[in-house]
Amino acid sequence: MKIMVQKFGGTSVASKERRQMVVEKIANAKREGYQVVVVVSAMGRKGDPYATDTLKELALDNTFDCSLRHLDLLMACGEIISSAVLASSLEADGYRVEALTGFQAGILTDDTFGNADILSVGTNKIFSHLEEDKIVIVAGFQGSTQDGEITTLGRGGSDTTAAALGVALNADCVEIYTDVDGIMTADPNIVPKAQIINEINYDEVFQMAEKGAKVIHPRAVEIAHYGNIPLKIKNTMSSHPGTCICNCRKNGTTPYSSKCSTQLLTAITHKDDITQVSLSMKEPLQKDSLILSDLAEANISIDIINFFVDKKIFTILTPQRSALEKILQNHKVEYSILDRCSKVTIVGSRITGIPGVMATVVYALAKENIQILQTSDSHATISCLVKEEDAKKAVNLLHEAFHLGRQ
Structure with missing residues (x-):
């Protein structure tokens, strides 16, 4: 049995016209000989009647706090509504359809309401419907605990549902439908010359x-x-072929032969709302450990870390600044804060061991007087901390320096 999982985001199912486009995508897969499992998000975005954020506001607008358990029960409704509406559209075109909640589809999770992890996926019910040549629609973003409590999977939960079903059903592929033609070499709102990436490996996308x-x-x-x-x-x-995320290997060859791009880099990304923290550490090493333990206990994640004998420099997400300062003041350490920073990152699995990559980064930014405040790297990335006001220019400069607009 050839199986395809197709996931459609909120904008894809937001209107009758869009849902008809969805029906056509499903019909195309059927014509190609696939048994189809469809995962849907809630219809529309914040402000639309059945969007997840709109439903969430119904509960959070009350005087009293809503429990996470009840909030999950409410937010799961958006995807269930979307499943039923799409099912009616498919039935109107003559297809046999079965719509399932996450619970009915066999998605078992832990009991972390609001951000549950999938523990297992029972596939018997889905397979039985596919064997009857039915299109199965599964409400994304949700599952249930062993005790039957409804849970949600956190941001991006419908993508997670689709991937989990794809693996559990041993699908040929999972198609994620949205309102863009694919993954691009940079944010096209920032870099006008950004290009669609045809194929990319899992690690680079991650x-x-x-x-x-x-x-x-x-x-x-x-x-x-x-x-x-x-x-x-x-x-x-659109009918654009999009971006394929895979191992980029064919017939046992290297990851960079065959279809994979020969570009040194794959993409440039950036993240705003970063705060740089500098600690003046003259105390014993044990105090370092205590501070780091307190930060971890407060769920404050530190990044771009440079530790020296007398100074520790790292970054945090700006919304965590108040909690961080309370901890530092409690330990009576001297510190300084630099807000309004951005982390600009070049991504590419081929940069490992290639001389001159960092030199290109430094030269590209230096010639436009963009100061690099800190750097960090991994086998597939190099990140530079810059002032937020310089971030968009930095992304464009690096995109041009590594010729990503000429794919």
Whole structure:
């Protein structure tokens, strides 16, 4: 049995016209011989009647706090409504359809309401419907605990649902439909010359998502990578082939032969709302450990870390600044804060061991007098901390320096 999982985001199912485009995408897959499992998000975006954020505001607008359990029960309704509406559109075109909640689809989660992790996916019910040649629609973003409590999977949860179903069903691929033609070399709102990436490997996409690019949720990428299921990012409103996320290997060759790009870099990303923290540490090393333990206990994640004998420099997300300062003041350490920073990151699995990459970064930014405040790197990334006012220019300069606009 050839199986395809197709996920449609909120903008794809927001109107009758858009839903008809969705029906056509599903019909195309059926014509190609696939049994189709469809995952849907809630219809529209914040402000639209059944969007997740709109539903959430119904509860949070009350005088009393809403429990996370009740909030999950409410927010899960958006995807259920979307499933039923799309099912009626498909039935109107003559298709046999079965719409399921996450619970009915066999998605078992832990009991972390609001951000649950999937523990397992039972596939018997879905397979039985597919064997009857039915299109199965699953409400994304949700599952249930062993006790039958409804849970939601956090931001990007419908992507996670689609990837998990793809792996559990051993699907040929998972198609993620949105309102863009694919993953691009940079944010096109910042870099007019940004190009669609035809193929990209799992690790590069994971790094892009982690470093600020709004492409697909990192958890969905991890799940698909684990199951070696190709992910395709496509546009509901066009016939563009989109971006394929895969291992980029064919017949045992190297990851950079065959279809993978020969570009040194894959993309440039950036993340705003970063705060740089500098500690003057003259106390014993034990105090360093205590401060770091307190930061971890407060769920304050530190990044771009440079530790010296007398000074520790790192970054945090700006919304965590108040909590950080309370901890530092409690430990009576001297510190300074630099707000309004951005982390600009180049992403590319081929940069490992290649001489001159950092030199190109430094030269490109220095010639426009953009100060690099800190750097960090991994096997597939180099990140530079810059002032927020310089971030967009830095992204454009690096995009041009590494010729990403000429793919």
